[in-house]
Amino acid sequence: MRKNIVAGNWKMNKNLQEGLALAKELDATLKGKKVNCDVIIGTPFIHLAKVVEAIDTHKIGVAAQNCADKASGAYTGEVSAEMVASTGAKYVILGHSERRAYYHETPEILKQKVILALANGLTPIFCIGEVLAEREAEKHFEIVKSQLQKSLFELSSEDFSKLILAYEPVWAIGTGKTATPEQAQEMHAFIRKTIAEKYGDEVADNTSILYGGSANASNAKELFANPDVDGGLIGGASLSVDKFMPIIEAF
Numbered sequence: 001m002r003k004n005i006v007a008g009n010w011k012m013n014k015n016l017q018e019g020l021a022l023a024k025e026l027d028a029t030l031k032g033k034k035v036n037c038d039v040i041i042g043t044p045f046i047h048l049a050k051v052v053e054a055i056d057t058h059k060i061g062v063a064a065q066n067c068a069d070k071a072s073g074a075y076t077g078e079v080s081a082e083m084v085a086s087t088g089a090k091y092v093i094l095g096h097s098e099r100r101a102y103y104h105e106t107p108e109i110l111k112q113k114v115i116l117a118l119a120n121g122l123t124p125i126f127c128i129g130e131v132l133a134e135r136e137a138e139k140h141f142e143i144v145k146s147q148l149q150k151s152l153f154e155l156s157s158e159d160f161s162k163l164i165l166a167y168e169p170v171w172a173i174g175t176g177k178t179a180t181p182e183q184a185q186e187m188h189a190f191i192r193k194t195i196a197e198k199y200g201d202e203v204a205d206n207t208s209i210l211y212g213g214s215a216n217a218s219n220a221k222e223l224f225a226n227p228d229v230d231g232g233l234i235g236g237a238s239l240s241v242d243k244f245m246p247i248i249e250a251f
């Protein structure tokens with residue numbers, strides 16, 4: 001059965017002390033509370049090891065926001081999937097539109113990152129989504145399908161089953177312009193159908209597909225009520241417990 005998941009993506013926010021304080025506050029808030037979804041926080045690399053030590057990782061999973069497309073070696077400044085895994089982090093956000101746009105991560109590079117993440121026991125949270133011009137040209141389904149095909153559809157069915165997907169329309173990220181629940185459901189159902197065509201109904205039914213893009217406390221319930229929306233990847237609203245908790249509790 002697929003899981004409901006609320007994952008925070010801190011992006012390049014919070015220094016180490018601030019990040020640790022936020023993780024500990026979330027941990028304390030969740031202590032003794034029963035929630036109806038898995039909770040994950042995606043921190044900068046340098047926070048990972050300390051955050052893992054500071055919180056109950058059975059209650060809050062920890063994610064990196066990227067990893068290298070090479071296993072090891074002379075790649076100054078890069079962080080490998082193995083290094084991420086060695087911190088105790090269990091997840092890695094890959095293919096975020098900011099990585100694709102600002103750091104020129106191609107579908108081929110992302111394919112390598114996914115392979116290395118899986119080889120090191122990490123669960124990729126793989127992001128797909130169209131830009132505004134693509135939606136306006138009614139190419140959004142085609143774009144999302146090709147993102148899936150180019151980076152993920154060479155995986156075995158066993159490996160594909162380990163992924164979490166996040167549909168993030170780029171025009172909704174950090175803009176305050178959320179996709180409507182209907183737009184989200186329509187795309188999530190399309191993604192699930194596309195997975196079913198490749199890997200069969202069982203794999204498709206078991207894949208968690210999160211929505212991301214200006215999700216917040218006031219729209220999360222409506223978004224999550226859709227049958228194919230299995231949670232959210234939350235940027236801005238994951239940076240404080242006050243804003244993040246109501247999204248977790250929207251399930």
Ligand code: PGA
Pocket residue numbers: 009168172173174175176212213214215233234235236237
């Ligand atoms: P946002 O970011 O919630 O701030 O729009 C979402 C994301 O980029 O993952």
